[in-house]
Amino acid sequence: MWTAILLAAGGCYLLKLAGLSVPRRVIESPRVERAAARLPVALLAALIATSTFAAGHVLVLDARAGGLAAAGAALALRAPFLVIVAAATVTTAALRLV
């Protein structure tokens, strides 16, 4: 695990450094910009889906889905970050007690 941590951390640092070091015209193009804007959206959406509905290799609908719905409601009410996360964990824990 340490190897992955150090490689990923080093890679993330080099990405930041490359942005500051490389002349702007080398990698800047509208196509690259648009792909880079899409990437976080797709990755985060996929992470939400898998961390809510996957249990190993099986798709399930369990208490985590209720937690995600509560997080969505907190988000719609413009709650701060910690409240959003707390809404999800408390709801999920409560659903497991039922």
Add this chain to the structure above:
Amino acid sequence: MDDHSRPAVLRDALGIGVAVGAFGLSYGAIATASGFSVLQTCALSVLMFTGASQFALVGVVGAGGSAIAGAVTALLLGSRNALYGLRLSSMLRVRGARRAVAAQFVIDESTAMALARGRRGFWATGVAVFACWNVGTALGAFGGAAIADPRTFGLDAAAPAAFLALLHPRLEGRRTRVLALGAAAAALVAVPVAPAGVPVLVAAAVAIAVRD
């Protein structure tokens, strides 16, 4: 909004730092609940220092994915920092050791403040967020490590909630929302057949392949 005076910039930077510190608290708790040691959790916040990538790494590994799949996801999410750096380089004009230090501070929050408030906004926000993020991480990590079974407290639902909070401000326009739904669907379709952690990368491939 465009108050560039020193006290105003420092006050706003500190405000952002405190908000991010709270975010670090939940990262620390989620990371230890996902099986990372306190030291590993804190090392990531010092060395990687880009929240979404860190959440992704611990989220993928916590869901049973390989360390490699987690690292690749973290790197893909970190690639946006390179584009931030491109925008910032002409404003910051840093060389040598100062550039090496500035690079670590190139994140969402410092870039937003730099674009709104200039060079001082970048440095003030970078330092404030770095300090608060790492303190928050340590507190969360020790708290999370003290909990025997994270599922009892619903902590396994904390990661999706955190991802949702990160995604929400990026969901502007119908095309973006369609992309998000498509990516989520592609990942779920891949869950039964692909090794854990890989479904997220399938979604990334969809995002790169799609045409504007």
